[in-house]
Ligand code: ADP
């Protein structure tokens with residue numbers, strides 16, 4: 001199998017949202033009138049972002065899911081993506097499973113694979129995703145205001161607990177492990193939630209590196225601080241089996257849940273409750289934006305908690 005056979009066999013899919021897809025020197029797409037193009041890229045490297053030997057079907061789903069999550073965090077409709085692959089070898093079984101997983105996720109969210117690049121090298125998967133959002137309505141990190149509530153979707157910490165288990169730092173009971181593994185291996189991008197947060201949230205992002213680190217990004221970009229009430233942060237109750245320090249690390253600093261974190265004015269609380277109903281997602285108020293800078297975590301009783309793990313940083 002040469003490079004061109006590999007591409008046409010595994011990565012040439014129908015592209016209903018594109019004018020021209022895989023096979024030429026470039027793809028061609030058209031934006032609908034009144035829409036802005038939202039573009040984001042994410043690269044996953046074996047041994048750093050996923051364990052060597054990860055199931056290729058699940059991996060194909062996940063690498064696209066984490067990119068879809070960035071579209072969700074902008075409030076954009078995901079439309080197109082490119083796939084750049086470095087592969088150690090042209091392994092037909094691996095490619096078939098990987099492309100099937102990615103294609104299932106692409107179909108589920110209506111995104112078209114419009115091109116990419118394929119080369120030999122240590123397993124690396126880079127996606128550039130593109131979406132459309134009504135001009136001027138994208139969810140930025142920079143528009144939160146002191147006094148806004150801070151919200152999160154979904155329970156946090158499940159994915160981080162699965163990572164701790166695989167690293168041998170904890171041993172999760174058999175009844176708890178599958179839940180945590182599915183949070184880590186098969187995250188659900190919150191695209192519908194993101195679309196519906198336009199006009200409600202003042203700022204948003206997806207939690208990929210941990211709540212504290214990601215909330216800090218909203219603070220920095222919006223020029224304010226945030227207080228998080230530890231007791232309000234939702235997590236799967238099954239994680240109560242973890243020692244307290246590890247539980248706190250998982251829910252405050254654990255990445256990989258790909259839930260959304262967002263700020264909204266107090267007067268939007270009733271609309272948030274309705275949105276939780278219509279999306280079927282738990283939406284939880286976990287704190288508030290304040291004047292100043294930085295993230296403070298408040299323990300029950302209002303004392304500040306010393307927090308050591310601020311989030312994942314590849315160069316720390
Ligand atoms: P070029 O030599 O012009 O860079 P390539 O030979 O790299 O073109 O790729 C041929 C075509 O296949 C292009 O349309 C490119 O976008 C597409 N392509 C290459 N690799 C992938 C991939 N992994 N997934 C999807 N499309 C790909």
Ligand code: MG
Nearest residue numbers: 116117118119
């Ligand atoms: Mg090329």
